[in-house]
Amino acid sequence: MSGLKAKHQRLILVAIALIAIIGAGLLAAWGLRNQANYFYLPDQLVAAPPSVGQPVRLGGMVADGSIETLADGITVSFIVTDQEDARVPVRFSGILPDLFVEGSGVVAEGSLNEQGVFIADNLLAKHDENYVPRELQEMSEHQAARMAEETTVGLE
Amino acid sequence: MIAELGHAALWLCAALAALQLFGGALAQRGAQAADVAALVRPAAMAQALLAGFAFCCLLWVFAITDLSVKLVATNSHSLKPMIFKLSGSWGNHEGSMLLWVAVMAMAGGLIALVEKRLPEKTMQATLAAQGFVALGFYAFLLLSSNPFERLPVPAAEGQGLNPLLQDIGLAFHPPTLYFGYVGLSVAFSFAVGALVTRQVTPDFARAMRPWVLAAWVFLTLGITAGSYWAYYELGWGGYWFWDPVENASLLPWLAATALLHSASVLAARDALRTWTIMLGVVAFSMSMLGTFLVRSGLLTSVHAFAVDPERGTFILILLALYIGGALLLFALRAGHVREGERFQLTSREGALVFNNVMLSVILGVVLLGTMYPLLTEAFDVRVSVGPPYFNPFGAVFAIPMFLVMMVGPMLRWRRDSARRIQRPVLIIAVLVFVAAVLALILGDMSILALLGFAMAAGLAVASFMPLRGRKLARVPIATWGMVLAHFGIAVSLFGMASESAFTTERLAAVEQGGSVDVGGWTVTLAGVDPVAGPNWTAMEARLVAQRGESDPIIMTPQSRNFWAPQMQTTESALATRLDGQLYAVLGNQADDGRWQVRLWWKPFVTFIWYGGLLIALGGVLAIIGRVLEDLKRRSVRARADERRADRREQGYA
Numbered sequence: 001m002s003g004l005k006a007k008h009q010r011l012i013l014v015a016i017a018l019i020a021i022i023g024a025g026l027l028a029a030w031g032l033r034n035q036a037n038y039f040y041l042p043d044q045l046v047a048a049p050p051s052v053g054q055p056v057r058l059g060g061m062v063a064d065g066s067i068e069t070l071a072d073g074i075t076v077s078f079i080v081t082d083q084e085d086a087r088v089p090v091r092f093s094g095i096l097p098d099l100f101v102e103g104s105g106v107v108a109e110g111s112l113n114e115q116g117v118f119i120a121d122n123l124l125a126k127h128d129e130n131y132v133p134r135e136l137q138e139m140s141e142h143q144a145a146r147m148a149e150e151t152t153v154g155l156e
Numbered sequence: 157m158i159a160e161l162g163h164a165a166l167w168l169c170a171a172l173a174a175l176q177l178f179g180g181a182l183a184q185r186g187a188q189a190a191d192v193a194a195l196v197r198p199a200a201m202a203q204a205l206l207a208g209f210a211f212c213c214l215l216w217v218f219a220i221t222d223l224s225v226k227l228v229a230t231n232s233h234s235l236k237p238m239i240f241k242l243s244g245s246w247g248n249h250e251g252s253m254l255l256w257v258a259v260m261a262m263a264g265g266l267i268a269l270v271e272k273r274l275p276e277k278t279m280q281a282t283l284a285a286q287g288f289v290a291l292g293f294y295a296f297l298l299l300s301s302n303p304f305e306r307l308p309v310p311a312a313e314g315q316g317l318n319p320l321l322q323d324i325g326l327a328f329h330p331p332t333l334y335f336g337y338v339g340l341s342v343a344f345s346f347a348v349g350a351l352v353t354r355q356v357t358p359d360f361a362r363a364m365r366p367w368v369l370a371a372w373v374f375l376t377l378g379i380t381a382g383s384y385w386a387y388y389e390l391g392w393g394g395y396w397f398w399d400p401v402e403n404a405s406l407l408p409w410l411a412a413t414a415l416l417h418s419a420s421v422l423a424a425r426d427a428l429r430t431w432t433i434m435l436g437v438v439a440f441s442m443s444m445l446g447t448f449l450v451r452s453g454l455l456t457s458v459h460a461f462a463v464d465p466e467r468g469t470f471i472l473i474l475l476a477l478y479i480g481g482a483l484l485l486f487a488l489r490a491g492h493v494r495e496g497e498r499f500q501l502t503s504r505e506g507a508l509v510f511n512n513v514m515l516s517v518i519l520g521v522v523l524l525g526t527m528y529p530l531l532t533e534a535f536d537v538r539v540s541v542g543p544p545y546f547n548p549f550g551a552v553f554a555i556p557m558f559l560v561m562m563v564g565p566m567l568r569w570r571r572d573s574a575r576r577i578q579r580p581v582l583i584i585a586v587l588v589f590v591a592a593v594l595a596l597i598l599g600d601m602s603i604l605a606l607l608g609f610a611m612a613a614g615l616a617v618a619s620f621m622p623l624r625g626r627k628l629a630r631v632p633i634a635t636w637g638m639v640l641a642h643f644g645i646a647v648s649l650f651g652m653a654s655e656s657a658f659t660t661e662r663l664a665a666v667e668q669g670g671s672v673d674v675g676g677w678t679v680t681l682a683g684v685d686p687v688a689g690p691n692w693t694a695m696e697a698r699l700v701a702q703r704g705e706s707d708p709i710i711m712t713p714q715s716r717n718f719w720a721p722q723m724q725t726t727e728s729a730l731a732t733r734l735d736g737q738l739y740a741v742l743g744n745q746a747d748d749g750r751w752q753v754r755l756w757w758k759p760f761v762t763f764i765w766y767g768g769l770l771i772a773l774g775g776v777l778a779i780i781g782r783v784l785e786d787l788k789r790r791s792v793r794a795r796a797d798e799r800r801a802d803r804r805e806q807g808y809a
Binding site for chain 2 (some may be wrong): 005008013016018020021024025027028031032035036037038039055057066069073074093094095096107122
């Protein structure tokens with residue numbers, strides 16, 4: 001390579017770097033399409049369920065009276081709902097996040113099993129007034145808007 | 157009064173930064189602006205003093221809990237311990253921005269004071285760039301987030317600091333990262349200065365290098381500390397979550413790592429000129445992007461303070477201005493940078509170029525993964541990107557990088573033959589292979605863990621290879637720094653691989669007196685009692701942990717309730733042994749009276765952070781070595797000048 005002109009060496013280096021970067025970009029784009037973890041609301045999950053075992057995130061409200069600790073003392077089952085018809089049974093083994101109560105919002109990370117039960121690996125709940133999972137925050141705004149809509153029906 | 161003084165100091169700082177910018181810019185026009193140009197250095201020093209003063213004012217109002225200042229009232233509390241009152245001054249949006257700009261002004265003052273080896277014009281352009289960056293931050297502070305804003309009516313009591321942030325480790329975590337970001341902004345200013353005056357020389361690289369190294373050391377420490385904090389404070393047992401905010405600190409680190417290596421090539425060999433400048437721009441862009449991601453409220457996480465679209469927009473504009481401006485300057489001037497020295501592919505430069513490209517590619521992979529959810533959200537698709545993407549796609553490029561990293565330091569500059577280092581390379585290759593086979597036999601583990609063990613083994617030995625055949629006492633300090641930092645990578649990799657391959661976990665509901673086995677330990681629940689702290693109450697478990705016949709130890713994980721503001725946190729308990737850590741978390745009490753306990757035995761997990769510390773220590777040694785070399789060079793030059801002057805006097809007298 002010492003016989004090559006300086007310009008050429010530079011060009012070859014730039015070409016190699018470009019190929020590496022473009023290759024990496026394509027690979028990363030492909031990876032993102034396959035590995036990204038999609039977010040579902042309960043009605044979406046019921047209407048068009050993801051395939052069994054595919055990691056997704058489910059966000060909704062914990063249905064009133066649905067939290068139940070199973071006999072082993074560590075597995076909790078509850079129902080995530082959108083306050084309408086859609087109800088998704090969820091099971092979680094682990095230490096429940098702080099402020100996880102009935103009627104509060106939750107985002108569950110995990111996947112559906114064959115029985116249609118959502119097996120959560122991780123639960124995100126409201127930590128404090130400053131830290132709310134993004135999806136939850138927008139959901140409550142959405143619900144507030146809907147609530148306003150419902151309560152003003154027929155007033156015009 | 158103190159708050160008003162601080163506020164006034166900030167306005168003066170902004171004026172001085174403007175003077176620095178225009179003085180430095182005018183200085184490029186020629187001799188007629190010499191008067192203004194002479195003001196640039198003093199302006200930078202005065203700005204450093206005033207910005208430091210403004211930050212001290214903020215510390216003061218927090219120390220005395222002056223509740224008429226809005227920032228104190230919303231973030232502090234009179235009952236808080238003093239150390240957290242002080243750390244509260246930067247544990248919020250406004251204060252952290254003030255710390256940012258104060259550190260930056262002090263860095264600018266320092267280079268104005270000591271940096272003498274670059275041409276004066278280049279220095280003035282550098283300080284002008286520094287003034288430009290600082291000016292944006294002053295505008296941001298003064299126009300949209302004034303830390304000294306008064307309340308019309310003083311508050312009766314402060315609203316407290318997020319209890320998650322009331323932790324000594326965390327008190328020093330953000331400033332550490334900020335020092336890193338600021339160091340990169342100094343490197344960026346040097347790059348702009350060099351581009352403007354077309355003086356991309358080894359001297360420029362030598363002037364820039366200590367700043368890049370310092371930034372890199374701080375980022376390394378910040379990432380290590382942040383990772384350990386997340387590990388023991390969040391109680392999830394993981395050390396890296398690929399959280400966007402974590403990535404925001406990793407991106408500048410990757411860029412800084414590439415930059416410090418290419419700056420070394422430029423300093424030693426006068427090659428890679430344009431590439432080094434480019435990396436300087438990228439490293440700074442990444443640190444700005446990091447600040448933007450964390451501060452704009454675009455991402456929600458424990459780290460993001462308030463969600464405020466106005467501020468987000470402001471930072472976005474700053475970001476576009478800085479990065480856009482830098483890239484434009486780069487595009488206009490890069491063609492004028494003269495070609496540097498040439499080298500062969502099989503040479504130290506060749507290996508460093510390869511690793512630079514790999515680091516940049518990894519940076520691209522992490523950047524894409526971090527930004528992808530934001531991009532798709534624009535199309536109303538919600539996704540999150542996690543370890544299934546980052547781990548394999550990072551590893552694909554990290555592994556070739558580690559392989560070249562084992563060989564690179566043994567190569568000579570400019571040109572070398574592969575045959576010369578045949579033997580050590582063979583030894584390392586056998587070692588990597590044996591480690592991989594051993595790992596395969598030892599346990600059922602993921603491919604990444606297996607590769608991690610193999611790479612760690614190879615790197616651990618390879619990192620010491622550059623010392624072979626040399627008198628240890630005569631090895632330069634900077635070389636020791638490199639050896640140590642590379643060895644630190646091996647140590648960290650070993651910790652990660654071991655954590656991933658050998659961690660055992662038990663989750664159980666335990667009644668009082670009941671016990672659980674995990675990884676050779678027997679853990680018995682002796683009891684659960686209520687305890688109280690200065691601003692919290694908690695349920696505290698007494699766990700008696702015993703391994704084999706050794707003396708039992710008591711672990712006390714807590715589930716804490718804070719009351720200002722109200723929230724619940726889990727405090728994990730750790731028992732550290734040489735060969736690993738036992739990690740315990742207390743959960744809720746079930747209806748039948750049993751307590752949920754989660755236990756992990758993580759062999760050699762602490763090596764992850766020991767490795768981080770070694771890497772940082774290596775960086776510190778490199779700085780010491782380089783600065784000593786510079787001082788020596790300076791005194792040699794001064795003595796030579798003296799002698800020449802003497803001779804001239806004698807000759808002509």
